[in-house]
Amino acid sequence: MAVLPMFPLGSVLLPGAVLPLQVFEPRYRALLRDCLAADAPDFGVVLIERGSEVGGGEHRSMIGTVARMIQVAELGDGRFAVVCVGTRRIRVNAWLPDDPYPLADVDDWPDDWPEDWRDDLESAATLLPQLADLRARVRRACALAGELGDGVFGDRLFGDGAAGDTDDVSDDPLVASYQLAALAPIGPADRFALLxxxxxxxxxxxxxxxxxxxxxxxxFRLGGAGGLPSEGFGPGSDGRPRT
Structure with missing residues (x-):
């Protein structure tokens, strides 16, 4: 178990994905300063399930990702511009009192996946073709979404790969599963379910x-057949993950 400073957000950070932030709220500026002063560039990121990123009082998820700061710049108006990368998945055991930013007692939560997966011929024979098909699906979905334009679902449409560039996706199913989840043009509810x-x-x-x-x-949308279905379809359309 470890105590980590935590940064609840309205978006989901996945292991391996890049997260740019502009930090202006005083408690999170304090978080960054404390991390930098302690030479500890890691903090946890969890999804806000209900509430707002600003002001506190939000309902936070109990699963998240450790973010590591790789670039930090303090701007003239007191804000910070930060670039982070997700490193590993965590579970929150307990939320601690804010001081002044959120703190949590967390454990690492590794994926159920052997490092020597290539030696498991049955798993490799099953997953590698699925992975190739999924890579093509994500590429097609990004291309279709690009034709409709950003914001068509009333939110940020694209994931980390707005152009749908899947050429550099790993052939390791563990790494690739996170890469494709980050590239896919889906909303935070679906992305959280994947995490x-x-x-x-x-x-x-x-x-x-x-x-x-x-x-x-x-x-359907590109065919001009009408509006969106009311719920349960599309990227985070009702704010809940699929079940």
Whole structure:
């Protein structure tokens, strides 16, 4: 167990993904200064399930990702411009009193996936073709979403890969499952469900379902057949993960 400073956000950080931040709220400026003074560039990021990023009182998820600061600049007006990268998944055991920023007792939560996965021929034979199909699905969905334009769902449309560039996706199913989840044009509810998946096999299967539905929705929209379905379809359309 470890105590980490925590930064609740309205978006989901995945291991391996890049997170740019502009930090202006005093308590989070204090968080960054304390991390820098202690030469400890890590803090936890969790999704705000209800409430706002500003002012406190939000309902925070119990699963998140450790963010490591790789670039920090203090701007003239007191704000910080920060670039972070997600490093590993964590579970929150308990939230501690804010001091002045959120703090939590956390444990690492590794994926259910062996390092020697290539030696498991059955798993490799199953997952690698699924991964190739999913890479193509994500690329197609990003292309379709690009034709519709940013903001079509009333939120930031794209993930980390607005151009749908899947060429550099790893052939390791664990790494690739997070990379494709970050690239996919989905909302925070679906992305959080992918973060929660037990391991890459479950994450790949779930993302494939999400991409299948999303591709059909985007083709429907491009066909000019009318408005969006009211709920349960598309990236975070009702703010809840698929079940």
């Amino acid at each position: 929660r998946a037990a391991g890459p096999a479950a994450r790949i299967a779930r993302l494939d379902e999400v991409m299948h539905d999303l591709e059909a929705l985007l083709q």
